[in-house]
Amino acid sequence: MGSFSLDGRIALVTGGGRGIGAGIAQSLARAGANVLVADYTDQLAEEGASAITALGRRSMAIKVDVRKPDSVEAMINAVEKEFGRLDIAVNNAGVVSLGGVQELTFEQWNEVIDVNLRGVFLSCQAEIKLMRKAKFGRIINSSSIAGKVGFPNLAHYSASKFGVIGFTNAIAKEVAKDGITVNALCPGIVGTGMWRGETGLSGLWADPGETEEASWARHQEIFLPQGVAQTPEDMGQMVVYMAVAEHVTGQALAVDGGFSL
Structure with missing residues (x-):
């Protein structure tokens, strides 16, 4: 393969039906990967998958609720059944809400933490199990510049995204000798x-x-x-890089126009 070619690779993008996730999925496809698109509704997953097939790559739409272990396990089982392996996993599913710390409800806190942090944990756990069989994998977890710098009215969101960075760094060390890299993407x-x-x-x-x-x-x-x-395509460029880089792991790489300098 060329240095930035992903020809023949099998990639999975959660939250890949729109926005940043769609930009990432399409960038992976343009680099040569077959990209499976998972999202929380059938419609979003199918829209994302259609965009991939329009680029001439294989795809599959998967409905998933990343908060639920059974749903995540079913997603990875579907990937293994259809393709036999998983080379690249982008755990991008996320939610956000706004509110000052005194106005935040218990439900708002739980929703953001459950999707953004628990969802990354459950996804990584299932993906690593499959990747270890092949002794190869690239995992990219979506964090944020709000995972490096706190924003007012986003305390719960920042907490989830700071958590993603710490989790990513820790598990990167666990799987470092299994041929698997784990990094975090921090959109601006x-x-x-x-x-x-x-x-x-x-x-x-x-x-x-x-x-x-x-x-x-x-x-x-x-x-x-x-x-x-920045654009979703900017995020896709960084993900393609992290998908080919052999010795970049445990990092939280920002694509933010210099915000976090």
Whole structure:
């Protein structure tokens, strides 16, 4: 294989039906991988899988609830039955909500921790079991710049994403001699649901009388040395790199336009 070729590799992306996950899945496919798309509804999974087959790669849509061990196990069993192995796993499924620490509900805390952190644990556990059979694997867990720097109104989200980084670093050391690397991807400011719209951060943090669009533009300038938001395709480029890199493991790599410098 060429240095950045994934020809013949079998990849799985959770939360791969839209947004960052879709960008990652399609980047893997363009690099040559067959990409299985898992998401929490049949529709999202099928939309993601259709985008992969349109790129000329094999795919499969899998409905999964990453909070539930039985659902995650069924996902990995489906991968093994269909393809016999799993080379690359991108654990990208995640949720976000906004609220100050005193306003956060017990249910909001649990939902974010359950999906973002427990979901990564359960997925990694099942994936490593399959990858150890082949003595090869690349696991990429989605964290965030909010896993490196705390954001107001996102304490629960930051807690989950800081947790992903610590978990990733720890298990990378456990599987380091099994041919498996484990890294975390830390997206910066991407124009998806967490940021955009009146209920996103750019809406919440708008100055009096400022439109959401103007707030979005202003916050790109405030936070990003490059002054430009990142894209799902930017995240896909980093994932492709982590999928081919043999000696990069236990890292939390940011794609954030210089925010975390």
